[in-house]
Amino acid sequence: MAESKLSILDKGRRTALDEAELVAALRSRDERAYTAAWIELSPMVRRLVTRFFGVGADTPDLSQEVFMRLFRRIDELRNPNALRGFVVSICLGVARNELRRARVRRWVRLTASGDLPDAPVAGPDLEAREALRRLYAILDQVSAQDRSLFVARYFEKMEIAEVAVAHGLSYGTAKRHVTRATVRINRRIEREPLLARYLDLAASQRASARPDHQARRQGVDDDAGDGEVGDAIDVLDLDLRSDSSGHDSKEKT
Amino acid sequence: MREPLMIEEVTRAENHARAAAELVLGSELLPGPVPLPDFGALLARRSWWRRARVLGVIGAMGVFAFLTVSRLRETSPISYVVDGTVAISDGVIDASATTGGALASIHFSEGTEVGLAPGARLRVVGSSAHGASLALDRGRARFAVTHRPGAHWSVATGPFTIEVIGTKFTLDWSPQKERLVVDLTDGSIEVRGASVGGPVAMHPGERLIATAADRRVTLSPLVEPSASPDIQPTSVVRPSVRAVERGRYTGASAMSGRPAPGHSSSSSRRSSRRGDLAMAAPGRDWAARVQPASASASASASPTTTSSSPAPTSSSPVVASARPALALEAAVPAASASVLAPPPPPAVAPAGDSRPSPPARPPASGGVTLGVGGSACERDAAQYRFEKMEAGISLPDFYTLAFSSPRPDRSHSWCGQSSLRVDADFNDAGRRNFFGRFAKETGQVVIKLHRSTDFTGKTVTVHFFVDGPPDARFNAELVVVNRGRWVSGPPSGQLSTGRWLTISHTFDAENEAGVPGSSNPGPFPVGGTSPVSSCDRLGLAIHSTGGRRVWAGAVYVDDVGWK
Numbered sequence: 001m002a003e004s005k006l007s008i009l010d011k012g013r014r015t016a017l018d019e020a021e022l023v024a025a026l027r028s029r030d031e032r033a034y035t036a037a038w039i040e041l042s043p044m045v046r047r048l049v050t051r052f053f054g055v056g057a058d059t060p061d062l063s064q065e066v067f068m069r070l071f072r073r074i075d076e077l078r079n080p081n082a083l084r085g086f087v088v089s090i091c092l093g094v095a096r097n098e099l100r101r102a103r104v105r106r107w108v109r110l111t112a113s114g115d116l117p118d119a120p121v122a123g124p125d126l127e128a129r130e131a132l133r134r135l136y137a138i139l140d141q142v143s144a145q146d147r148s149l150f151v152a153r154y155f156e157k158m159e160i161a162e163v164a165v166a167h168g169l170s171y172g173t174a175k176r177h178v179t180r181a182t183v184r185i186n187r188r189i190e191r192e193p194l195l196a197r198y199l200d201l202a203a204s205q206r207a208s209a210r211p212d213h214q215a216r217r218q219g220v221d222d223d224a225g226d227g228e229v230g231d232a233i234d235v236l237d238l239d240l241r242s243d244s245s246g247h248d249s250k251e252k253t
Numbered sequence: 254m255r256e257p258l259m260i261e262e263v264t265r266a267e268n269h270a271r272a273a274a275e276l277v278l279g280s281e282l283l284p285g286p287v288p289l290p291d292f293g294a295l296l297a298r299r300s301w302w303r304r305a306r307v308l309g310v311i312g313a314m315g316v317f318a319f320l321t322v323s324r325l326r327e328t329s330p331i332s333y334v335v336d337g338t339v340a341i342s343d344g345v346i347d348a349s350a351t352t353g354g355a356l357a358s359i360h361f362s363e364g365t366e367v368g369l370a371p372g373a374r375l376r377v378v379g380s381s382a383h384g385a386s387l388a389l390d391r392g393r394a395r396f397a398v399t400h401r402p403g404a405h406w407s408v409a410t411g412p413f414t415i416e417v418i419g420t421k422f423t424l425d426w427s428p429q430k431e432r433l434v435v436d437l438t439d440g441s442i443e444v445r446g447a448s449v450g451g452p453v454a455m456h457p458g459e460r461l462i463a464t465a466a467d468r469r470v471t472l473s474p475l476v477e478p479s480a481s482p483d484i485q486p487t488s489v490v491r492p493s494v495r496a497v498e499r500g501r502y503t504g505a506s507a508m509s510g511r512p513a514p515g516h517s518s519s520s521s522r523r524s525s526r527r528g529d530l531a532m533a534a535p536g537r538d539w540a541a542r543v544q545p546a547s548a549s550a551s552a553s554a555s556p557t558t559t560s561s562s563p564a565p566t567s568s569s570p571v572v573a574s575a576r577p578a579l580a581l582e583a584a585v586p587a588a589s590a591s592v593l594a595p596p597p598p599p600a601v602a603p604a605g606d607s608r609p610s611p612p613a614r615p616p617a618s619g620g621v622t623l624g625v626g627g628s629a630c631e632r633d634a635a636q637y638r639f640e641k642m643e644a645g646i647s648l649p650d651f652y653t654l655a656f657s658s659p660r661p662d663r664s665h666s667w668c669g670q671s672s673l674r675v676d677a678d679f680n681d682a683g684r685r686n687f688f689g690r691f692a693k694e695t696g697q698v699v700i701k702l703h704r705s706t707d708f709t710g711k712t713v714t715v716h717f718f719v720d721g722p723p724d725a726r727f728n729a730e731l732v733v734v735n736r737g738r739w740v741s742g743p744p745s746g747q748l749s750t751g752r753w754l755t756i757s758h759t760f761d762a763e764n765e766a767g768v769p770g771s772s773n774p775g776p777f778p779v780g781g782t783s784p785v786s787s788c789d790r791l792g793l794a795i796h797s798t799g800g801r802r803v804w805a806g807a808v809y810v811d812d813v814g815w816k
Contacts, residue, residue: 034292042287051277064290071296132280134271154274179263186266189273199272206272 019083038067043089044084046210050094051155052147054136062098066091082165089166092152096144131198138188138195146181153178256281330380333361339369344377348392356395361385361665364399364404378409384417393425402438411464413446422455431465436475461541527658543766635714635814637675637700639666645701646673652686653794655679655696656808665809667753672811677721679797679804690796698810699734699792708733708785713815714757715793721750721806730771731758734790738783740764741771747798756793760785776790 022040025033045066049059067091077086136183139147145167152158152166190196256455298323340347348369350359356368365385368376377385382407384398396405398417406417413433420440426433426477435444437459443452444461453470455461460475637643648654655677662674675698681691682707713731721743727748732741740757766783795808 008572031293035289038289046287047281050281054277055280057281060287063287064295067290067292068295068299071292128276128280135276150270153279154270157274182266182270183262186262186269189269196269199269199276202272202275203268205277232582 020080023077025082034071041087047090048156049095054149062094066094085165087163091150092166098150099217100143131195134192134195138185140187146184147208149178150185277345295759327534328382330382331362331385333359335359347374349779366397368395389424389426391426391428395423397421404473413444413463416443433463435461481510495529635812638669639811640669640671647699649697653695654692655698656698662809665718667811672809677808681802695796697792697794699790702789702791705787708760708788708815709762711815712757712759714755716755716812718753718791718809719750722751722804724746725750725801727795727797729756730794731756732794733785733788735783735785735788738766740766740783740785
């Protein structure tokens with residue numbers, strides 16, 4: 001069945017393969033399946049990589065690395081219908097590894113200043129570009145795990161359950177880690193007045209632009225998605241030392 | 254420090270996070286086209302690299318394992334397996350139960366083999382990664398020690414210790430006789446022990462016989478490498494080594510290690526009663542030339558040795574062989590390596606032939622030999638070191654006139670920086686004196702002791718160097734004067750020039766005096782015995798004995814001591 005659709009692909013016709021069929025083709029090590037997977041999944045991968053590192057990241061190479069790992073580890077995927085989640089988890093893993101390697105390179109002063117080179121950012125206006133630059137500068141300071149959780153939860157808008165799967169965590173653990181990562185990053189944002197003011201303004205505009213019923217709906221969704229956040233927060237403790245260092249001591253690779 | 258999260262903080266953080274996400278998503282650009290990678294080639298290449306990496310890791314682990322095992326093997330003590338009918342208990346390997354001629358074998362893990370003859374008992378005292386310490390309590394054992402860098406093997410037998418690097422040799426230790434026989438067939442070893450003095454280096458083809466009881470050490474060529482003296486026919490008299498020179502063997506036919514006919518075993522035992530040989534090895538290639546006990550200074554002891562004793566002037570071999578043995582050490586100075594070659598055989602001069610040989614000049618070698626004694630200097634402190642001109646030095650003015658002009662010299666020394674030098678001029682001119690010597694046939698240095706000294710039981714040692722033509726031959730004699738009676742050790746055998754020699758003698762309470770052939774007249778011709786309890790003089794006599802009858806040179810005397 002997959003063979004027939006891949007044959008159609010050979011003829012230049014674009015057809016949608018469901019995940020299970022693509023997984024089966026990939027497991028058969030058919031090079032045409034590689035092409036199909038690239039066509040189907042590379043936009044998502046490139047977008048995720050870009051969101052993780054910001055505009056200017058070396059997305060082609062990282063995307064290629066993600067697919068190489070996908071092809072090598074495709075046999076580890078137990079549920080053929082969870083291919084996208086599998087790819088996201090691989091992508092986040094590759095991104096975390098790349099982030100750690102970049103920090104090692106920075107540690108050994110492979111750049112002249114010792115800092116990561118500024119990535120060019122695009123945006124609607126100068127203020128937004130500056131806010132975006134400072135946001136990624138903060139993300140560069142937190143741990144790879146915190147950044148990965150933050151990006152997955154807010155940039156990719158993944159549910160807590162998806163974040164948990166993508167990071168190999170239990171639901172509760174993922175929820176706690178996401179909350180902690182969010183608070184840690186926000187504390188750094190608070191230390192950047194320009195960025196904090198920009199985000200406050202954006203948040204207030206967003207709230208004012210949203211109809212009340214949508215706002216209420218959003219709150220219900222949030223509660224439904226996250227569970228009783230307030231209740232959970234009450235019992236959470238935050239290790240301020242890990243916050244000050246910017247690294248989570250319980251970080252998982 | 255931990256603090257609970259506040260709801261307000263979390264809510265604010267989430268609001269900021271959502272705003273940040275909007276900022277990011279709002280700034281997002283549409284992804285441009287990206288060329289399709291050639292995943293087939295990339296996967297193949299990465300697969301090759303993975304294989305290479307795996308092989309590299311395996312190789313590295315192999316190297317690590319090899320190094321670890323090598324290190325363990327280097328640091329773990331060697332082990333051994335015993336083959337044969339032996340009793341083993343706590344490292345003691347007793348071959349008493351071994352019957353017949355079969356050897357019990359001990360195979361060490363690094364390749365060393367030890368064979369035990371029936372009746373032998375060996376103890377493995379300790380072992381390390383580099384060797385083992387063994388002790389041969391009794392009997393005969395054959396050792397084939399594998400040569401390895403850093404190997405250290407030692408075998409203790411009674412008071413002796415044999416240091417081994419890598420060699421094949423046979424040990425025979427008799428606790429009853431306190432006698433050690435070492436036959437070295439390959440490699441080199443060093444024998445140490447109380448009666449040996451400093452380390453005696455042995456070279457292939459040599460046999461060392463050391464007797465602890467009378468502190469006698471003999472070094473001879475190994476005629477029968479596999480035979481022990483114990484299994485030699487009883488009719489064969491054990492050779493008695495009298496003098497050892499550094500140089501080379503003068504040839505099998507000239508070796509005096511053969512038993513001397515007419516040399517009875519009783520006289521041999523007697524002759525070895527008080528002899529002492531202290532051999533210092535300054536690290537030069539050397540070998541031994543052996544003189545039979547009966548070949549005294551004047552070559553009078555054995556008629557059969559006249560071919561190697563060019564000056565047969567005496568007549569009583571029995572008396573000569575009955576004298577206590579005296580031994581010599583010879584150290585070749587570095588500057589006179591040319592004399593290491595075997596000296597030409599001395600021409601045999603017929604008895605009474607006093608035709609003078611052409612005058613010979615001292616060799617140009619001369620050179621400087623300072624501190625030849627090496628470590629022996631630290632061990633043996635001499636009473637007279639001649640670092641300055643000592644008082645009481647004299648040369649006889651009658652009977653022994655070959656020496657003249659005693660003076661300090663800084664070109665030769667056994668220890669320290671200087672020695673006593675006398676000019677030597679040997680010839681047979683003039684008439685023979687009343688004891689048959691030409692006046693300049695013998696030279697003698699006499700030291701008047703600072704105080705009267707009792708030499709009973711003491712070993713007197715004198716180091717000297719004779720500079721002269723290489724074919725000159727002479728013997729040496731140590732003498733003390735007790736209340737006017739000259740008491741000397743037996744004259745040494747044939748000695749040659751160009752090397753440091755050590756003469757020592759241990760005096761008894763009663764010592765034979767006036768021995769015919771001696772260079773010292775008194776109490777000749779009375780003879781008899783004399784104590785040495787009150788001696789006021791000590792001397793060294795050099796008697797020219799070789800075919801060359803006329804030669805000139807110098808004699809350097811250093812480090813005269815007793816203990």
